[in-house]
Amino acid sequence: MYENDITKQNSFENIKSVENPEKLEVELQTAESMADEFSSEIDKKTETFTQSSEQDIEQANASVGLDVDSVKMIGGEFNLAQKLASINFEVAQLGKVTKQELKTSPDFSKSLETEISAINNIDELQGYIKNVGSITASDGYVYRANELAELISGVKDGKLDIRHITRTHGLRDKVYELISTTELESSIAREPIRESGNDVSQENAPEDFSQILTSDDIENVLEQCQTPEARQKAVDLSTILATHINADPKEISAMTSMLQKIDFNIDSGKELSSEFLTDTFIGIENMANGTNFDNSIDDALKNSLKIFEKQQGVYYHGTNAAAWEDITKSGEIKGENRGFENDLDEISKIVERAGYGGNTEFLGWYKINSSDKLFVSGKCDGVNGTNQYAKNSPEWLNVMTDGAFSRRNYDEAKKVVTDKITRWQNRNQEEIIAGRNNISDTEAVQIMQTFEKYWNKYGKSEPVILKIINQDEKIMPIYALAEEVSLYLKVNGKNSNYNPEDLLPEENEQFIRENLTPAELRTIIKQFLDYKRAKIDERISNKGISVNDIMQFALPR
Amino acid sequence: MSNLDKEKIKFIKKNYDEKLAELTKARNALISEYVKKLEENKILEIQNKIKQLEK
Numbered sequence: 001m002y003e004n005d006i007t008k009q010n011s012f013e014n015i016k017s018v019e020n021p022e023k024l025e026v027e028l029q030t031a032e033s034m035a036d037e038f039s040s041e042i043d044k045k046t047e048t049f050t051q052s053s054e055q056d057i058e059q060a061n062a063s064v065g066l067d068v069d070s071v072k073m074i075g076g077e078f079n080l081a082q083k084l085a086s087i088n089f090e091v092a093q094l095g096k097v098t099k100q101e102l103k104t105s106p107d108f109s110k111s112l113e114t115e116i117s118a119i120n121n122i123d124e125l126q127g128y129i130k131n132v133g134s135i136t137a138s139d140g141y142v143y144r145a146n147e148l149a150e151l152i153s154g155v156k157d158g159k160l161d162i163r164h165i166t167r168t169h170g171l172r173d174k175v176y177e178l179i180s181t182t183e184l185e186s187s188i189a190r191e192p193i194r195e196s197g198n199d200v201s202q203e204n205a206p207e208d209f210s211q212i213l214t215s216d217d218i219e220n221v222l223e224q225c226q227t228p229e230a231r232q233k234a235v236d237l238s239t240i241l242a243t244h245i246n247a248d249p250k251e252i253s254a255m256t257s258m259l260q261k262i263d264f265n266i267d268s269g270k271e272l273s274s275e276f277l278t279d280t281f282i283g284i285e286n287m288a289n290g291t292n293f294d295n296s297i298d299d300a301l302k303n304s305l306k307i308f309e310k311q312q313g314v315y316y317h318g319t320n321a322a323a324w325e326d327i328t329k330s331g332e333i334k335g336e337n338r339g340f341e342n343d344l345d346e347i348s349k350i351v352e353r354a355g356y357g358g359n360t361e362f363l364g365w366y367k368i369n370s371s372d373k374l375f376v377s378g379k380c381d382g383v384n385g386t387n388q389y390a391k392n393s394p395e396w397l398n399v400m401t402d403g404a405f406s407r408r409n410y411d412e413a414k415k416v417v418t419d420k421i422t423r424w425q426n427r428n429q430e431e432i433i434a435g436r437n438n439i440s441d442t443e444a445v446q447i448m449q450t451f452e453k454y455w456n457k458y459g460k461s462e463p464v465i466l467k468i469i470n471q472d473e474k475i476m477p478i479y480a481l482a483e484e485v486s487l488y489l490k491v492n493g494k495n496s497n498y499n500p501e502d503l504l505p506e507e508n509e510q511f512i513r514e515n516l517t518p519a520e521l522r523t524i525i526k527q528f529l530d531y532k533r534a535k536i537d538e539r540i541s542n543k544g545i546s547v548n549d550i551m552q553f554a555l556p557r
Numbered sequence: 558m559s560n561l562d563k564e565k566i567k568f569i570k571k572n573y574d575e576k577l578a579e580l581t582k583a584r585n586a587l588i589s590e591y592v593k594k595l596e597e598n599k600i601l602e603i604q605n606k607i608k609q610l611e612k
Contacts, residue, residue, distance in 0.1 A: 090580055
């Protein structure tokens with residue numbers, strides 16, 4: 001089943017593992033030349049557009065048989081030159097912004113990677129990064145030079161884990177190579193070893209498993225919360241645990257017991273830490289399996305493998321029940337047609353004509369949200385966590401109503417939209433001169449009708465969290481754990497010769513039993529969770545994921 | 558990877574082309590409006606001249 005997976009993979013580091021590098025080179029060059037060509041096209045178009053103004057004015061004058069003086073005399077109040085200059089400025093800005101977007105495309109990573117790979121020491125690398133100014137990671141996060149310099153120093157001084165350095169452009173490998181002693185391996189990147197089948201899919205789950213978060217047990221836990229913050233923390237932790245455990249009565253019961261032990265009113269403002277989660281995950285495994293992680297390396301290994309099995313290749317996506325229904329009906333996780341695009345395109349045109357600083361301020365990112373990219377996160381909780389995205393979904397409706405949608409408050413939402421429309425119908429003179437035109441009554445009605453139409457669809461739709469299992473990222477739990485163990489040993493200068501790939505699964509298990517303590521395995525799980533939870537707002541292509549790899553969880557209100 | 562990137566470039570290009578087409582349309586509309594105004598004014602001016610001559 002994994003034979004063709006390599007062609008589906010989309011992260012930059014996987015380029016290195018493609019079997020036919022020559023073919024890849026050609027493909028990359030084609031993508032790069034495509035971007036270069038487009039960039040020059042933008043320059044030419046901008047130039048042509050802006051330079052033709054005078055000619056066009058002359059032509060327009062000539063078409064009615066007038067010379068410049070006559071025009072001044074009779075057409076002076078319509079200053080075409082000034083109006084064209086304003087459009088020219090917009091074209092130039094559009095070109096500038098588009099070229100910037102192209103620059104942040106990973107296509108340009110090839111040249112950066114070649115240059116980074118030629119660097120011989122840390123100082124040279126720091127200097128190079130300073131010159132480049134910033135590096136855009138594959139998840140879109142822009143690392144500033146200063147931030148990267150601090151991270152690299154942290155890793156060099158042993159204060160930070162190597163995974164704090166992005167893999168983009170081969171940077172992590174380079175840092176590792178430069179700070180490692182000669183007996184260490186030059187790279188930590190390995191081709192994942194594929195597991196044969198054994199998917200955790202919707203089919204394996206009991207029918208009501210997705211409703212676990214709205215069950216009476218969880219409701220009882222939530223009722224104990226005295227403040228919205230405490231409640232939020234309880235919802236966050238419940239979501240993390242519900243999406244972590246398997247659909248097994250023992251695990252569900254262990255999860256509920258763990259939740260009942262916690263008083264969420266204490267330290268309710270604190271974000272959930274990975275130490276706390278590590279302890280909770282281990283507690284659930286101990287309870288469900290009758291094991292004792294801390295006192296037995298056999299139990300610690302067994303539980304660690306279970307935790308790795310559950311956490312590997314897992315991401316979360318926040319959405320709403322109505323959208324989830326569309327997904328299950330169409331069988332497509334993400335498409336270019338979710339049904340609202342045409343209506344919103346119309347509204348977008350009205351809003352742009354009204355000069356409302358770009359329609360994203362009114363309609364959010366509906367165009368991107370309806371493209372083939374799926375926003376996923378490695379964590380459910382916190383401000384940028386998937387829980388929050390789920391409550392705000394669809395994001396454009398939440399933006400349109402200034403957040404009233406996330407509270408499912410119809411009256412408040414309607415007032416916000418009505419107020420905005422009223423403002424756009426009553427522009428003052430200054431605004432009109434600045435190009436912010438009044439919208440017509442018909443347009444106002446059209447916006448209100450669109451709002452009502454989609455409130456009817458989404459207003460009663462529960463927030464839903466989707467647990468997505470990316471099979472491309474799943475490897476046998478023992479190899480996933482062993483790789484983390486190998487990294488831990490190297491970073492802590494304990495054993496640099498351990499290479500899990502050279503050993504059979506049972507040999508790796510034996511190595512771990514003989515060389516690690518339960519406390520060290522606990523640290524390794526924590527570090528793995530840290531890394532996974534730091535993956536926020538990654539965009540992945542939907543191509544590698546099928547609907548069968550998704551489990552849904554209805555969130556409590 | 559490279560296919561995905563080409564798709565991304567296509568997406569950016571599509572957006573650019575759409576916005577440029579809108580701006581071109583707005584520009585052409587301005588020129589048409591200007592020509593129309595000139596014609597109206599010219600006719601008005603000619604009418605005025607005729608009136609003056611008639612006097």
